[in-house]
Amino acid sequence: MTDDEMKSLLESAHSGDTPPPIAAILARPAPRRRPWWPAVAIVVAASVTALLVWPRQRPPRTVVAYRAPLDFLLDVPGTDLLRDVPRFDLKGTLP
Amino acid sequence: MSHEKLLAETHGAAFAWALSCCRWRRQEAEDVLHAAYLKVLDGSARFDGRSSFKTWLFAVVRKTALGRQRDWLRWLGRLADADPDAAEAPPAAPNLAHNLDRARVRAALDKLARRQREVLDLVFYHDLTVEEAAGVMGVSLGAARRHYARAKENLAERLR
Numbered sequence: 287m288t289d290d291e292m293k294s295l296l297e298s299a300h301s302g303d304t305p306p307p308i309a310a311i312l313a314r315p316a317p318r319r320r321p322w323w324p325a326v327a328i329v330v331a332a333s334v335t336a337l338l339v340w341p342r343q344r345p346p347r348t349v350v351a352y353r354a355p356l357d358f359l360l361d362v363p364g365t366d367l368l369r370d371v372p373r374f375d376l377k378g379t380l381p
Numbered sequence: 382m383s384h385e386k387l388l389a390e391t392h393g394a395a396f397a398w399a400l401s402c403c404r405w406r407r408q409e410a411e412d413v414l415h416a417a418y419l420k421v422l423d424g425s426a427r428f429d430g431r432s433s434f435k436t437w438l439f440a441v442v443r444k445t446a447l448g449r450q451r452d453w454l455r456w457l458g459r460l461a462d463a464d465p466d467a468a469e470a471p472p473a474a475p476n477l478a479h480n481l482d483r484a485r486v487r488a489a490l491d492k493l494a495r496r497q498r499e500v501l502d503l504v505f506y507h508d509l510t511v512e513e514a515a516g517v518m519g520v521s522l523g524a525a526r527r528h529y530a531r532a533k534e535n536l537a538e539r540l541r
Contacts, residue, residue: 287533287536287537287540289505292501292505292533292536293505293506295486295505295536295540296486296501296502296505296506297506298482298483298486299483299486299487299490299506300397300400300401300506301483302483303396303397303400303407305392305393305396305397306396306411308388308389308392308418311392311411311414311415311418312415312418312422314411314415316419
């Protein structure tokens with residue numbers, strides 16, 4: 287595309303745009319500054335809501351800590367003896 | 382020359398530039414122009430003579446338009462107004478074919494990146510040099526040249 291074609295394209299994009307009189311622009315009332323506190327209030331409210339709603343972090347459930355409801359059935363009498371080496375306090379003498 | 386006289390001389394071009402900065406939303410362009418003129422007249426934007434008055438005014442208009450676009454409430458309002466041409470119908474042009482052509486070019490321009498759109502408008506409609514356009518856009522000359530080259534390619538591709 288040549289520069290002349292580009293120029294005519296831009297002119298067609300701007301065609302029909304008659305500017306309003308400068309006096310009308312200058313006579314407009316001065317814009318009011320938008321108050322900043324609604325934005326701050328919304329951010330604070332959203333933060334508080336997020337903190338309240340956010341799910342609490344629970345400690346991960348590990349396999350070691352897990353105990354099935356029927357595990358008590360495995361606790362047969364004498365299990366304690368099998369867990370470690372039995373010690374006999376003979377006080378240095380054989381029976 | 383007083384600022385009022387300089388503003389009156391450049392008013393037509395400044396309005397066209399404001400329209401381009403506001404993606405052809407006429408009401409918004411008028412608001413931007415009003416805010417920019419106030420900045421010039423109350424001295425909060427000062428012309429130091431390092432560039433032409435027109436170039437400097439264009440930079441003020443661009444900065445004002447960008448500042449308004451960052452306004453979060455206006456941004457929310459614009460989401461509801463998805464089709465600016467439908468919301469603010471431009472004045473009737475002489476014929477339908479002409480209107481269609483304008484709409485097509487504007488749609489293609491709107492799809493370009495902001496700086497690409499700006500550099501094309503400044504160079505081809507406002508007859509600024511790429512160096513002056515760089516000054517208006519607040520970028521280096523090298524960056525402006527890159528935007529210029531890509532913009533020409535992209536616009537031609539979109540209108541093919």
